[in-house]
Amino acid sequence: MSIATENAQKIAVKGNTPKHDKTNKIVSGSEALILSLIEEGVDTIFGYPGGAIMPIYDALYHYRHVLNHTLVRHEQGATHAAEGYAQMAGKPGVCFATSGPGATNLITGIADAMLDSVPIVCITGQVPEKFLGTDAFQETDVMSLAMPITKWCYQVADADEIPYIVAKAFYIARSGRPGPVLIDITKCAQFNQLKKPFKYEKRRQIKGYKPACKPREKDISKAAELLNNAKRPFLFVGHGVLLSKAEKDLLAFIEKTDIPVASTLLGLSAFPTDHPNYVGMLGMHGNYAPNKLTNKADVIISVGMRFDDRVTGNLDTYAKQAKIIHVDIDHAEMGKNVTPTVPLIADAKEALQALLPVVNENKHESWHLEFKKLHDEEYEKVIKKDFQAEGEHIKMAEVIRRLSEKTDGEAVIVADVGQHQMSAARYSKFRRTDSWLTSGGLGTMGYALPSAFGAKMGAPDREVVAVIGDGCFQMTIQELGTIAQSGLPVKIIVLNNNFLGMVRQWQQLFFDNRYSFVELSNPDFITIAKGFGINGQRCTHTDDLDASLDTLLNSKEAYLLEIVVEKETNVFPMVPSGMGVDDIRLE
Amino acid sequence: MKRRYTIIVFTENNFGLLNRITIIFSRRRINIESLTVSETERKGVSRFTIVIDYDETKIQKLIQQIRKIIGVLVVFHNEDDQVFFGQIAYFKVITSSFEEREKVMEIAHRHQAKIAFSAGDYVVIEKTGKEEDISTTLHLLEPHGVVEYCKSGRIAIVKDQHRFSKYAKNMDPEGWYSDEEFHELPLNGKH
Ligand SMILES: Cc1ncc(C[n+]2csc(CCOP(=O)(O)OP(=O)(O)O)c2C)c(N)n1
Numbered sequence: 133m134s135i136a137t138e139n140a141q142k143i144a145v146k147g148n149t150p151k152h153d154k155t156n157k158i159v160s161g162s163e164a165l166i167l168s169l170i171e172e173g174v175d176t177i178f179g180y181p182g183g184a185i186m187p188i189y190d191a192l193y194h195y196r197h198v199l200n201h202t203l204v205r206h207e208q209g210a211t212h213a214a215e216g217y218a219q220m221a222g223k224p225g226v227c228f229a230t231s232g233p234g235a236t237n238l239i240t241g242i243a244d245a246m247l248d249s250v251p252i253v254c255i256t257g258q259v260p261e262k263f264l265g266t267d268a269f270q271e272t273d274v275m276s277l278a279m280p281i282t283k284w285c286y287q288v289a290d291a292d293e294i295p296y297i298v299a300k301a302f303y304i305a306r307s308g309r310p311g312p313v314l315i316d317i318t319k320c321a322q323f324n325q326l327k328k329p330f331k332y333e334k335r336r337q338i339k340g341y342k343p344a345c346k347p348r349e350k351d352i353s354k355a356a357e358l359l360n361n362a363k364r365p366f367l368f369v370g371h372g373v374l375l376s377k378a379e380k381d382l383l384a385f386i387e388k389t390d391i392p393v394a395s396t397l398l399g400l401s402a403f404p405t406d407h408p409n410y411v412g413m414l415g416m417h418g419n420y421a422p423n424k425l426t427n428k429a430d431v432i433i434s435v436g437m438r439f440d441d442r443v444t445g446n447l448d449t450y451a452k453q454a455k456i457i458h459v460d461i462d463h464a465e466m467g468k469n470v471t472p473t474v475p476l477i478a479d480a481k482e483a484l485q486a487l488l489p490v491v492n493e494n495k496h497e498s499w500h501l502e503f504k505k506l507h508d509e510e511y512e513k514v515i516k517k518d519f520q521a522e523g524e525h526i527k528m529a530e531v532i533r534r535l536s537e538k539t540d541g542e543a544v545i546v547a548d549v550g551q552h553q554m555s556a557a558r559y560s561k562f563r564r565t566d567s568w569l570t571s572g573g574l575g576t577m578g579y580a581l582p583s584a585f586g587a588k589m590g591a592p593d594r595e596v597v598a599v600i601g602d603g604c605f606q607m608t609i610q611e612l613g614t615i616a617q618s619g620l621p622v623k624i625i626v627l628n629n630n631f632l633g634m635v636r637q638w639q640q641l642f643f644d645n646r647y648s649f650v651e652l653s654n655p656d657f658i659t660i661a662k663g664f665g666i667n668g669q670r671c672t673h674t675d676d677l678d679a680s681l682d683t684l685l686n687s688k689e690a691y692l693l694e695i696v697v698e699k700e701t702n703v704f705p706m707v708p709s710g711m712g713v714d715d716i717r718l719e
Numbered sequence: 720m721k722r723r724y725t726i727i728v729f730t731e732n733n734f735g736l737l738n739r740i741t742i743i744f745s746r747r748r749i750n751i752e753s754l755t756v757s758e759t760e761r762k763g764v765s766r767f768t769i770v771i772d773y774d775e776t777k778i779q780k781l782i783q784q785i786r787k788i789i790g791v792l793v794v795f796h797n798e799d800d801q802v803f804f805g806q807i808a809y810f811k812v813i814t815s816s817f818e819e820r821e822k823v824m825e826i827a828h829r830h831q832a833k834i835a836f837s838a839g840d841y842v843v844i845e846k847t848g849k850e851e852d853i854s855t856t857l858h859l860l861e862p863h864g865v866v867e868y869c870k871s872g873r874i875a876i877v878k879d880q881h882r883f884s885k886y887a888k889n890m891d892p893e894g895w896y897s898d899e900e901f902h903e904l905p906l907n908g909k910h
Contacts, residue, residue: 275735276738279735279738279739279742280742280746283789284789285735287734287735304789337895338789339731339792339895340730340731340789340790340791340792340793340889340890340895341789341895342895342896342901345898345901345902346898348898348899348902351902462787463783463786463787463901463904463906464780464783464784464786464787466783466906466907467779467780467783467906467907467908468780468783468907471907471908472908475906477901477902
């Protein structure tokens with residue numbers, strides 16, 4: 133049996149993790165780490181070994197049938213895979229890396245997880261304690277590097293701390309507003325035997341840390357009053373709805389109140405796109421109607437979103453006429469960008485559940501018509517043109533439209549960063565929740581390929597399709613090797629325009645057509661994939677588009693479909709940076 | 720408008736917390752005027768006293784960000800009239816003759832400063848008080864030859880006992896603000 137099929141089988145039978153019998157035994161720090169991970173319900177790890185983490189890898193060897201470790205090709209890949217995994221499996225993703233370059237290679241992915249509130253737990257090896265601060269081989273001060281980009285980080289130099297610190301790390305990563313944590317473990321702490329027998333206790337609280345609180349009645353009734361009297365209410369869905377699994381509650385809330393719903397980039401798939409109340413995406417490349425009408429709404433209720441500058445554009449002209457009900461679990465988000473009339477500090481699910489009985493049943497027909505009118509305008513001026521495919525002129529949007537149709541809005545779409553990301557966000561149809569992964573906050577090129585792999589690990593039963601630009605693909609292309617070795621059928625679409633398209637678009641629109649270093653001379657992606665053992669084909673003509681998408685989707689193995697798209701198409705609508713949401717341009 | 724704030728942070732006594740707190744300031748390009756870290760009467764709890772000049776419309780956002788740090792137990796900010804505060808300064812003044820020394824001691828005496836140490840040809844004068852008092856003392860001593868001068872950061876006691884204990888009780892055992900108290904914490908744009 134090949135490694136690939138063996139791996140695939142191992143993943144298929146995961147679930148019933150055998151218990152270990154090491155409780156109350158003296159074990160080494162490394163083994164304590166592995167046992168602690170098992171206690172936390174971890175069964176999947178993405179990592180890359182090296183000198184300073186070798187004792188942990190040695191302990192892992194003994195537990196390789198319990199903990200499924202994937203060897204990535206670059207530590208950044210491990211972090212993004214852990215992100216994709218975390219979001220699909222609904223539990224923290226775990227990464228291992230060695231000290232020095234291993235740890236620094238994690239940094240981009242950790243920063244990504246921080247901005248997008250993704251729970252990942254990174255374990256790094258560190259040089260022995262006596263070498264700390266001596267510029268020893270592969271010593272990097274990873275704690276100082278990680279501090280501003282983690283929810284929490286900690287360096288362990290005493291093996292006995294390991295179970296306690298792992299429990300704390302997992303509790304922090306997944307509670308409240310989730311985020312990345314990092315544990316740096318010195319080599320001695322890995323080697324040394326614990327002085328006390330191994331015992332594990334899950335954390336339920338930490339002094340000074342208030343991850344969540346119940347919504348306050350007074351706020352709920354104030355919010356309900358605003359909503360019940362609103363003539364033009366508007367609801368924004370953010371990532372928080374997915375994180376708190378509040379999709380059903382949201383649906384019930386909307387069916388009762390009839391409020392129009394728009395989504396942020398990371399909120400996509402929390403609300404079905406074919407629902408009559410869904411009016412599209414907010415933000416810079418969002419839809420016309422929701423951006424324009426943000427400045428017409430009288431009451432805005434935002435659920436689990438943070439009024440990011442890509443959503444709000446110029447804050448000075450943003451929703452000034454509206455009373456804002458801001459639902460967020462994170463106290464520090466209240467008033468950070470937009471001052472709410474009612475700050476509703478709570479988990480999205482709890483807030484929606486508390487609101488449901490106190491909001492009135494309502495109809496907002498004329499308000500919906502305003503959205504419809506603007507949507508029709510966008511359709512005429514933008515969407516219709518985007519759905520063109522003639523001969524060798526294939527547009528990204530048309531690819532996404534057909535992909536959505538063929539997958540019936542049921543696939544998990546993992547988008548990278550750039551024009552293709554915005555096309556995928558705008559034109560994917562979502563009928564199922566948790567069907568959209570992308571790097572929103574950090575905009576990390578190279579996110580999609582490893583994240584799609586992680587997503588497939590986290591949800592093996594779902595079709596996972598990565599949508600990647602030719603620039604992004606080359607940032608983490610080596611993870612094709614990881615995918616091939618795992619044997620998992622990850623579907624990859626590369627939308628090739630031979631440009632760093634999004635940057636080219638800005639240069640065209642705002643820098644007088646000066647295309648400064650944005651043209652790519654690309655390798656033969658199909659040959660590269662074949663070299664990794666992954667099949668693929670290149671589609672250059674509209675006539676082949678359907679058939680090639682079918683081949684991709686029907687493949688039982690990983691597959692790469694490169695689609696050559698129009699070189700110089702721009703993504704519209706667009707709120708030019710620094711402008712207000714109602715300055716949104718259709719062309 | 721910019722105002723002077725004394726931020727008081729109670730934290731667990733852990734490695735790295737100083738770093739974690741200061742990066743909140745440096746990331747926003749806020750200059751820290753003074754920073755004092757000290758032990759408290761509670762075991763394992765440290766007290767940070769941080770003085771900054773900062774925009775009154777942004778101070779609350781900053782506090783909310785500091786509160787988010789794991790290991791921070793309590794944080795709140797005060798304007799100068801809400802705290803009793805002071806600093807301590809040492810001045811090393813050369814006193815080559817007996818008359819010199821008499822003069823310097825006389826100045827110290829008049830300004831509620833004391834002679835903390837004296838050697839053959841210099842004295843160390845200790846002055847506690849507000850920023851202005853310390854600079855006046857410096858000003859008066861300078862003509863006599865101040866060869867070394869140092870000043871501590873500000874330390875501050877909260878005047879309103881009720882306000883302080885409202886925050887302080889959240890340092891107590893495991894656990895933290897009740898939901899109700901948490902909701903009552905000040906938010907940016909609302910007080
Ligand atoms: C790591 C990183 N470097 C640079 C950027 C800036 N950037 C944003 S989009 C983009 C172009 C992406 O090009 P491509 O993958 O070809 O996608 P396209 O926009 O053409 O669809 C660049 C360079 C980024 N987001 N991330």
